[in-house]
Amino acid sequence: xxxxxxxxxxxxxxxxxxxxxxxxxxxxxxxxxxxxxxxxxxxxxxxxxxxxxxxxxxxxxxxxxxxxxxxxxxxxxxxxxxxxxxxxxxxxxxxxxxxxxxxxxxxxxxxxxxxxxxxxxxxxxxxxxxxxxxxxxxxxxxxxxxxxxxxxxxxxxxxxxxxxxxxxxxxxxxxxxxxxxxxxxxxxxxxxxxxxxxxxxxxxxxxxxxxxxxxxxxxxxxxxxxxxxxxxxxxxxxxxxxxxxxxxxxxxxxxxxxxxxxxxxxxxxxxxxxxxxxxxxxxxxxxxxxxxxxxxxxxxxxxxx
Numbered sequence: 103x104x105x106x107x108x109x110x111x112x113x114x115x116x117x118x119x120x121x122x123x124x125x126x127x128x129x130x131x132x133x134x135x136x137x138x139x140x141x142x143x144x145x146x147x148x149x150x151x152x153x154x155x156x157x158x159x160x161x162x163x164x165x166x167x168x169x170x171x172x173x174x175x176x177x178x179x180x181x182x183x184x185x186x187x188x189x190x191x192x193x194x195x196x197x198x199x200x201x202x203x204x205x206x207x208x209x210x211x212x213x214x215x216x217x218x219x220x221x222x223x224x225x226x227x228x229x230x231x232x233x234x235x236x237x238x239x240x241x242x243x244x245x246x247x248x249x250x251x252x253x254x255x256x257x258x259x260x261x262x263x264x265x266x267x268x269x270x271x272x273x274x275x276x277x278x279x280x281x282x283x284x285x286x287x288x289x290x291x292x293x294x295x296x297x298x299x300x301x302x303x304x305x306x307x308x309x310x311x312x313x314x315x316x317x318x319x320x321x322x323x324x325x326x327x328x329x330x331x332x333x334x335x336x337x338x339x340x341x342x343x344x345x346x347x348x349x350x351x352x353x354x355x356x357x358x359x360x361x362x363x364x365x366x367x368x369x370x371x372x373x374x375x376x377x378x379x380x381x382x383x384x385x386x387x388x389x390x391x392x393x394x395x396x397x398x399x400x401x402x403x404x405x406x407x
Contacts, residue, residue, distance in 0.1 A: 160180065161379060163180055163182055165190065165379050166182050166187070167186075193377050194380075198351070198352075199377070199380060201354075203356060205354060205355050206338055206355040206381075208271060209274050209337060210337040212275050213275050213278040213333055214334050216279050217284055217329075218326055218329055218330055221287075221288050222288050222314075223314075224280065224285045225285045226288075228240050228289050229289045230293075230300065230318070231310070243282045247282045247283055247286075251277075251343075255346070258277055259346055259347065268349075269347070269349055269353055274344050274353075274355070278336070284329050287325060287328070288326070292322060295317075295321045299317050299321065300313055300318075323395065327392055327395040330392075331389060334388060335385055338355075339381075341361070344358055345361075359377065360374065360381055363377050
């Protein structure tokens with residue numbers, strides 16, 4: 103019996119435990135390809151990021167160069183020898199860029215608010231309610247994404263003029279009141295919300311509008327923020343539609359103001375670059391401020407098994 107017990111003890115000691123498995127390190131030769139693969143991936147991503155940021159860096163460099171520096175010299179000089187803010191001061195003082203900034207902020211803010219509201223109201227029944235013709239309506243809405251804006255631009259302009267909205271903030275906002283992309287995006291977000299949350303709210307006596315506001319909207323907050331950023335960037339950088347409906351300079355947006363610099367200063371690229379930087383900074387600030395919200399939330403965490 104003693105021999106059998108000692109044999110079993112020796113056998114048990116040779117069985118690897120979980121602690122031994124966790125502390126066991128892989129051999130360095132087997133781990134080397136993984137490290138090289140990671141290094142190669144990060145190198146490619148860094149090169150792509152630098153390539154995409156280079157035009158922005160070049161724009162910033164041009165806006166900081168003094169009139170004595172040649173912006174078209176070869177080889178190009180990325181950072182100016184004598185950085186100066188003279189171009190920004192001249193652009194701001196000789197043009198109503200404060201007014202342009204106010205107009206762009208107001209128009210973009212109203213466009214985002216109205217667009218997100220209308221898209222959320224339209225997407226909810228298409229995702230959660232059952233009624234006849236729902237799929238046909240969805241297909242019709244999504245199919246309009248393939249229609250270029252240039253095709254509907256003239257009818258929209260005629261309608262805007264007939265409604266008396268030309269040379270007004272509402273006339274600029276009019277085409278962005280809702281979007282097929284926004285409806286589709288929020289519909290997909292609504293479909294991902296667990297049905298248990300909706301059923302629990304309905305048992306508590308919530309109406310459909312109450313479920314939409316108190317349950318669905320908080321659950322799809324990342325999708326709402328994402329749509330809001332897309333709409334804001336599109337409205338902020340839009341040039342063609344404001345150019346059509348705005349004739350009065352007091353309603354000009356930043357893109358129109360930057361375009362005016364070409365004629366005002368006989369195409370001085372330093373001043374145009376400074377005006378472009380002024381128009382870009384708010385968008386970058388907004389993205390950096392809201393990027394933490396563009397993270398999917400685990401809505402299923404509110405459901406108990």
